[in-house]
Amino acid sequence: MSTSRNTDEIKTRLNLETSRIGWHELQTYYARGQVVRVGKNLDLLEVASELTADNRTRFEHWLETGDVGEVSPDLARAWYDRNAELWAVVIAPWVLVQDRSDAAVH
Numbered sequence: 001m002s003t004s005r006n007t008d009e010i011k012t013r014l015n016l017e018t019s020r021i022g023w024h025e026l027q028t029y030y031a032r033g034q035v036v037r038v039g040k041n042l043d044l045l046e047v048a049s050e051l052t053a054d055n056r057t058r059f060e061h062w063l064e065t066g067d068v069g070e071v072s073p074d075l076a077r078a079w080y081d082r083n084a085e086l087w088a089v090v091i092a093p094w095v096l097v098q099d100r101s102d103a104a105v106h
Helices: 002-017 023-031 044-052 056-065 073-081
Strands: 019-022 035-038 068-070 085-091 094-098
Touching: 002 044, 002 085, 019 023, 023 035, 023 073, 023 085, 023 094, 044 056, 044 085, 044 094, 056 068
Parallel strands: 035 094
Antiparallel strands: 019 085, 035 068, 085 094
């Protein structure tokens, strides 16, 4: 029960630290390789809380399925061209980002 409560507390804290940010503002972090893309089918806060908890097994599964990963150069260019507004949360040194612009489309 305390684990569930801790997870809920972590998610509550992360929710307060999550905000929308333009891709242009993330260029420095992208250049350093610190931006992590979170797929639209995942909950950004869930991924952030699992990273915070160092749940390596779950995170590696997401990496293997492509649900979480690096931002490809093509995607970075597309986001740059439209200065995409992304949801972001920092789990130092990483910045997790998720494009929810057309979230209704999977």
